Amino acid sequence: MPQPLLDVRGIDTFYGAIQALRGVSLHVSRGEIVTLIGANGAGKTTLLGSIFGNPRASVGSVCFDGEDITTLATHRIAPRGIALVPEGRHIFPAMTVEENLVMGTIPVGEAHLDEDRAQMFELFPRLQERRNQRAGTLSGGEQQMLAIARALMSRPQLILLDEPSLGLAPLVVRRIFEVLREIASLGKTIFLVEQNANHALKLADRAYVLVNGEIRLQGSGRELLADPEVRKAYLGGH
Numbered sequence: 001m002p003q004p005l006l007d008v009r010g011i012d013t014f015y016g017a018i019q020a021l022r023g024v025s026l027h028v029s030r031g032e033i034v035t036l037i038g039a040n041g042a043g044k045t046t047l048l049g050s051i052f053g054n055p056r057a058s059v060g061s062v063c064f065d066g067e068d069i070t071t072l073a074t075h076r077i078a079p080r081g082i083a084l085v086p087e088g089r090h091i092f093p094a095m096t097v098e099e100n101l102v103m104g105t106i107p108v109g110e111a112h113l114d115e116d117r118a119q120m121f122e123l124f125p126r127l128q129e130r131r132n133q134r135a136g137t138l139s140g141g142e143q144q145m146l147a148i149a150r151a152l153m154s155r156p157q158l159i160l161l162d163e164p165s166l167g168l169a170p171l172v173v174r175r176i177f178e179v180l181r182e183i184a185s186l187g188k189t190i191f192l193v194e195q196n197a198n199h200a201l202k203l204a205d206r207a208y209v210l211v212n213g214e215i216r217l218q219g220s221g222r223e224l225l226a227d228p229e230v231r232k233a234y235l236g237g238h
C-alpha cells in the first residue's frame, strides 16, 4: 500500500481525567473520500481536533504526508496542507463573503487569491451573487458553503469536515454532498465526520464507525451501509 496521506495510529486523547479517544487508528489515502460516523459524544470532533493538536493526543501518532505532526504546534499544521471545516461553520458573521474567503488564505498567503476566489465562485455561484453580503445574514446552507469555500482557500491537500449537514434541510444536504464529490474530483482528499450516516456512507470510498471513543467497525461505504449493526444504530433500522 502506498503511504497514506493521513495516518493516525493508536491515539488516546483526554480532557483532563476524561478519556475521549481510545487507541484510534485510521488512514486516508490520497484521492480518497473517507468518512467516520458516530453518535453524539462519540469523539468525532475530538478526533479532528487531535489532528491539529487541539486537544493533543497523549499516546500514539498522527502523520501527514509522511511527516509526524503529533507534537507540531497547531498554527504550523494548516500550512502543511490540511484545512478544517469546523462543526457549526464558524464563519465570521460581520465580514462579507469575500472577506471570509480572504481569511481562508491566512495559512498560505494571498499569492493565489484572485485565481482561487474565482474558482470558489465557479463552484458556489450563490456565494458570488452574495459576495458583498455580511456572512451572518446568509442562510444556513449558504454559510456551510462559505465555510467549505473558506477552507479550500488555503489550497489544502486534505480537507476535514465536521458534520457539514448539521441542521440543514434535506435538499440543501443533498447539494452539500454533491459539492463534496465535485471537490474530490478536483483532486482533493476528503475526511468527513458525520451523524448523517446514510449520505456519508453513500459518498465515501471507505468508512469507520466510532463508538465511545473507539473504532468499532470499518469497511467500504457500501459494506457499512449494508451492515446490520450500522443499519440498526445509524440508519433507523431500515
Ligand SMILES: Nc1ncnc2c1ncn2[C@@H]1O[C@H](COP(=O)(O)OP(=O)(O)OP(=O)(O)O)[C@@H](O)[C@H]1O
Pocket: 015, 018, 020, 038, 039, 040, 041, 042, 043, 044, 045, 046, 047, 087, 195
Ligand atoms: N472541552 C471539553 N472538556 C471536557 N470534555 C469534553 C470536551 N469536549 C468534549 N468533551 C467530551 O469528550 C467526548 C467526545 O466529545 P466530541 O465533541 O468529540 O463528540 P462528537 O462525536 O463530536 O459529538 P457531537 O456529534 O455531539 O458533535 C464527550 O464525552 C464530551 O463530553
Ligand SMILES: [Mg+2]
Pocket: 044, 045, 046, 087, 162
Ligand atoms: Mg462534534
